[in-house]
Amino acid sequence: MRLVCESVGHKYGALDVLDGIGLTVADGECLAVVGPSGCGKSTLLGIMGGLVEPTAGRVFVEGAAPAGSLNPITYVFQDFALLPWRSVASNVALALEHHPLDAQVLAARVDDALARTGLREFRDAFPKQLSGGMRQRVGIARALAVAPAVLLMDEPLSALDAQTRELLMEDFLALWLAARTTSVYVTHNLHEALRLADRICVLSRRPGRIKQIVGVGVPQADRALPAAARAMAELAEQLWHAVRAEAVDAEREVADG
C-alpha cells in the first residue's frame, strides 16, 4: 500500500507545527524523516497513523494490503509501550486479540513474530526482566504480528545504547528486506536513516516544511560493502548539509526563547 500526504498542516492552538507537507510513500518503500527537535516529526507520524487530526490537508492509503494483513497501519514506539504485567508472548498477542482469529492461528502468528525477532526463548519473560534492546524486539514483534500495510516508527532505537542500536538496526533491516513493508521511520540519527531508508525527507525547523528529499540510490543490501563507501559518504555529506542549517537555527531559537 502507499501512503499519501496532501498539503498536510498542523497547529496546536496558535503553535504552527507543520506546513504544506505533500509526499507519497510508495508501496514497499522505507521513507526516513529527519529534522530538528520540535519540528513536528512525531506530529506528522501521528497524522499519518490517524492518531492526530490534521488542521489542514489530508492523509490516505491506496492500493491492496499485503496478504494476511490485519491492520492497515501499525506503530513502533520509542518507549516500547509494553504492558509490564504481560509476558513477552502475551504482549505480542495483544495486537491480535481484537481480531476474530481462532486460537491456533493467533498462537501461530505470535510464534512466527517471536521467531523472526529472536525472542523465542524469551516468550514467558516479563518486560522488566529484559534489556532495552529485547524490549524493543517485543515492540517490533508486536507490530509484525499484524502484518501491517504501513509501519510507522518513531525513533524506535533512540532509547538504546549505541551497540544495541546497531545490532537491532541490522536485524530490523533484514526483517524489512524480507517483507518490504511500506514504512516511515522518524529518527535523529542520520546513520540509521542512511542505512535503512530508500529516501530521506529532511524537514525544516518548526513549522516543519519539506526542505529536501534525499534519495539513497544504493540498495540497502549493498550499503555496508566497501564498494559503496564513497557513494554513502557523499550522501551523508549531502544529508548533513541539509540538516545542519536547520539544526543550528532550531538550537538558537530554543536558546533565545
Ligand SMILES: Nc1ncnc2c1ncn2[C@@H]1O[C@H](COP(=O)(O)OP(=O)(O)OP(=O)(O)O)[C@@H](O)[C@H]1O
Ligand atoms: N499535544 C500537543 N499540544 C501542544 N503542543 C504540542 C503537542 N504535541 C507536540 N506539541 C508541540 O509541537 C511541536 C512539535 O512537536 P513534535 O513532537 O511533533 O516534534 P518532533 O519533531 O517529534 O520533536 P522531537 O524531535 O523532540 O521528538 C513541539 O514544539 C511540541 O512542544
Ligand SMILES: [Mg+2]
Ligand atoms: Mg518526536
